[in-house]
Amino acid sequence: MYVDATVGGGGHAAEILRRSGPDGRLIGIDRDPEALAAAMVALAAYGSRAELVAGNFAELGSLLKSHAGRVDGVLFDLGVSSPQIDRPDRGFSFQSDGRLDMRMGGSNLTAAAVVNSYSQARLAAMFREYGEERESTRIARAVVRQRQSGPIATTEQLAAIIRGTRPVMPAKTLARIFQAIRIEVNDELGSLRLALEQAQGLLARGGRMAVISYHSLEDRIVKQHFRDRAVVCTCPPALPVCACGRSGPTLRVVTPRPVVPDERERQDNQRSRSAKLRAAERT
Ligand SMILES: C[S@@+](CC[C@H](N)C(=O)[O-])C[C@H]1O[C@@H](n2cnc3c(N)ncnc32)[C@H](O)[C@@H]1O
Incomplete structure (x- = not known):
């Protein structure tokens, strides 16, 4: 089972469903009702293999509590989507005129x-x-x-x-x-910190989380989170209970360096220019 925590228009989700066919299932989350409506259309062909949930990924654990420990992959494609930026009335862009809003949803x-x-x-x-x-x-x-x-x-x-x-x-x-x-x-950075912590608890052993970020503030949080959780318990073996706080699920970093778009992708999709993908696996 896969989770796309930022399902947006459903582009990544559709590809995950295609590649995990015929039985792979996906839960797509977004805080923006307009994104969910677009994803519903984009994923209609996958029928009951795709489920959409409205919510903030800061509450990932409670949104998916019945799936804890059983998820094979969680994807975060952070930030705003092209439909959000390109709609002047959402107020995200300095290049067009609109009401100063900038809410993705739920704020x-x-x-x-x-x-x-x-x-x-x-x-x-x-x-x-x-x-x-x-x-x-x-x-x-x-x-x-x-x-x-x-x-x-x-x-x-x-x-x-x-x-x-x-x-x-x-x-x-x-x-x-x-x-x-x-x-x-x-509250993008606060939500991201909360979500990373919870994503780890949802993953089955060997399951992976992947995060695409678009600016250094987000990337730093992801990099640091993966690094911290990659450290195993450092308590002396004689200690009856863990005191260092690192005895929970740990991660193995899959991408020592972030994966970035190549020249062709950057040209085809200008908005991919600043993207960095990092992934880690639950051990
Ligand atoms: C870059 S777009 C994702 C595009 C998507 N990967 C696709 O293939 O169409 C980011 C999406 O994440 C959503 N989002 C951002 N922060 C969120 C949060 N804290 N909780 C839930 N959704 C969020 C936005 O509303 C937006 O639709």
């Missing part, structure tokens, strides 16, 4: 609430930490100054404020600030 916080209510210091810290942006303080100051004359409601307004902080503004900076807000709105 009460919107991007508008973040930019209009967070203090300057909190905005600057968020831009620095989640966007890894050097101009964080200057941009946070500009956001706070601008909102004094009325709430910031659209992606275009926010993009104009960011652009106004430098004579020539690289697109990279805009992307970083939008990324930071998106991570905050959807």
